[in-house]
Amino acid sequence: xxxxxxxxxxxxxxxxxxxxxxxxxxxxxxxxxxxxxxxxxxxxxxxxxxxxxxxxxxxxxxxxxxxxxxxxxxxxxxxxxxxxxxxxxxxxxxxxxxxxxxxxxxxxxxxxxx
Amino acid sequence: xxxxxxxxxxxxxxxxxxxxxxxxxxxxxxxxxxxxxxxxxxxxxxxxxxxxxxxxxxxxxxxxxxxxxxxxxxxxxxxxxxxxxxxxxxxxxxxxxxxxxxxxxxxxxxxx
Numbered sequence: 676x677x678x679x680x681x682x683x684x685x686x687x688x689x690x691x692x693x694x695x696x697x698x699x700x701x702x703x704x705x706x707x708x709x710x711x712x713x714x715x716x717x718x719x720x721x722x723x724x725x726x727x728x729x730x731x732x733x734x735x736x737x738x739x740x741x742x743x744x745x746x747x748x749x750x751x752x753x754x755x756x757x758x759x760x761x762x763x764x765x766x767x768x769x770x771x772x773x774x775x776x777x778x779x780x781x782x783x784x785x786x787x788x789x
Numbered sequence: 790x791x792x793x794x795x796x797x798x799x800x801x802x803x804x805x806x807x808x809x810x811x812x813x814x815x816x817x818x819x820x821x822x823x824x825x826x827x828x829x830x831x832x833x834x835x836x837x838x839x840x841x842x843x844x845x846x847x848x849x850x851x852x853x854x855x856x857x858x859x860x861x862x863x864x865x866x867x868x869x870x871x872x873x874x875x876x877x878x879x880x881x882x883x884x885x886x887x888x889x890x891x892x893x894x895x896x897x898x899x900x901x
Binding site for chain 2 (some may be wrong): 681707709711714717718719720721723764766768775776777778779780781782
């Protein structure tokens, strides 16, 4: 059972546009929601993360919006650039016997056209 | 500050063989987690090590085993390799009590 569901599977955006990737979860015990960026042949790189006590977090061109009641969160990339072309993964983790185990979505392949 | 490193970069093995993958954690991090990433999928949690002991396991059989050493580096061992074990194996290090996990570049394992 996929604990974190991610959409869309792929996304094509024009340079300067806004890229939006959505994720949903079921387990209300999750209390940490990171986004990772992965380039081909590389490991995932931590991009930005949020906790459920805030509804939005912004770092540069990247913003996470969090809706606790809907159990959804999304990544917004403003002024998308060709260098942003990569696969993006949302994830979630919870406190428990295995601290910090990450449950990943299936990923979104973003292509930004110049 | 040194990031997470993994070796080897690529590996080709035959079905039934055994393999050992290695990971050096980021400086100051005492917890290591291993993930398997199949092509086109998100990483799947294998297990985590803290204080040289396994601290939780995902849905992987016992032929997947690991070690953590006093310097916090870690090994992932896979016995009786199967074709479906072909994947990118990722190591992530973190500091106990903190959620942030930092991944290495991975080891690409191909089983033929």
